Amino acid sequence: MSGKIRFAPSPTGYLHEGHLLSALYVWAAAKKWNLKIHLRIEDHDQSRARPAYIAGIREDLAWLGFKYDSESIQSARGQVYEAALQKLKEKSLVYPCYCSRKQLLAENPQSETGEIVYQGKCFKEVGSRKPEVGSIDTAPHNLRFIVPNKFIDWHDLRLGDFHENPKLQCGDFPILDRDNQWTYQFAVCVDDIDEQITHIVRGEDIRNSTARQIALMEALGRTERPVYLHHPLIVDANNKKLSKRELAHSLRQDKEAGITPEMLFGRVCYKAHLTGNDTPIALVDAISIIMETL
Template sequence: MPGKIRFAPSPTGYLHEGHLLSALYVWAAAKKWNLSIHLRIEDHDQSRARPEYIRSIYEDLEWFGFEYDSDSIQSNRKPVYEAALEKLKREGLVYPCYCSRKQLEAENPKSATGEIVYSGKCLHAAEAHAADAPHNLRVIVPDETIHWHDLRLGDFDENPKKQCGDFPIRDRDGQWTYQFAVCVDDIDESITHVVRGEDILSSTARQIALMRMLGRETPPAYLHHPLIVDTAGKKLSKRELAHSLRQDREAGLSRETLLGRVCFKAGLAASPAPIGLADAIYLIYQIL
């Protein structure tokens, strides 16, 4: 079977330079390893997703010249997620959690990276709550070390039970979580390679563990690329209202100018001189 890679932006804001860099890495990896490209719109967070952001993703990619072979939108895939959830339920791997965010922060330890490590308090507490009490659903994470290899950063040995504990797969509002939706999608859409930013690095072991629970023993090949950061050293974020590519387009900047700026900020080029899409992709192709 041919391999497949995915570019998976969330429509919770307009694309920014960080997304452009990630797209360059994905398209370079596809060329390097002869992979088809799947565009996945990850709108699992319906409280923040907007139709105009979805339209903009397609428009921005077309404007830059990024071509892909297939696409999907998570909000159209509810039956697939429901089926995966039922599988976990049949195997006794899911339970309701009634803890509020305030309780979670007060009652659970934090990992070295500041992430809450859930204690499993609600695992046997369902009978103490009304059936209609607000709750999310958590998956029972096995207490085992996951060994995985990053194509850029090398080998990792991580235990999700100690990193985060049992994590949510559906929230109190009935929305699928990122961790759950991305695992189900990567299995169902036959994704063989995942290229994404280093900010998602800590999610990898838990996603591998969840994919195993869902029946996929061999995970995708992973590569986590460096990030573009702001003047304070923080990664670009929609929540922090990072400057968008759409703003640059509306200001009249050319594709070549934006590509050159991103390649320079990412340390791929010696100057921010304008550069074409094929040449920008080739800069990454050479270092993969």
């Protein structure tokens, strides 16, 4: 097997143990399946991304010993996203949405996970008029992708088979927000196509995004799906995943406290229930442990 896999952190904070576990899974998959490794810095959220965090990602990966084959940063890829958006416009697969957050909460049901399932109000009122290709109303709005109303069957190497309809999971979802920023769902799909990513290994908290991303990638012309594997997460004392928004303890704080990479690898593998104790281990050994689970 050969191809390309990506490690894609967002520079909205410094890397923490959750990122380290994800990196270990990505590098283990790359070694097992003979894949090139691509570092993608996902700074699509310009309101939260910071240059210091971008530099921190590169510095932390170098300190930990993770080497990769190529790199990209989303803020430099505007023309690629514009071209992809034009493809969707030419197929009449996008429309402007003027709903406020308050309206979205009040007028749409929520899924079992608490996600808003958009019912297409603005498509019915505005989108069905099919404005000319390239035209954008100047009033504040986001652009939504018209999700096909069908079930999508896909397979996860760890979790098994799924049969999901993203129209029922989330409805038509935004690809460009009210601040004229590309959304996560849109940017990663365009990147995975353009950067020829064949394998996607990421945390299981993103699993629910898979069917909608498959639908979007197919709308953009991708015919061969990536191989998917969603790995388990490290959680905090309240059984919540580690989050930069919640100020999760960063790896560089550990570094400044004298913690070695080997100590971090041992600790993370133990917290992820991959080993029976938190004895320090080398990067190559941590990768080997995870390879055995793939």
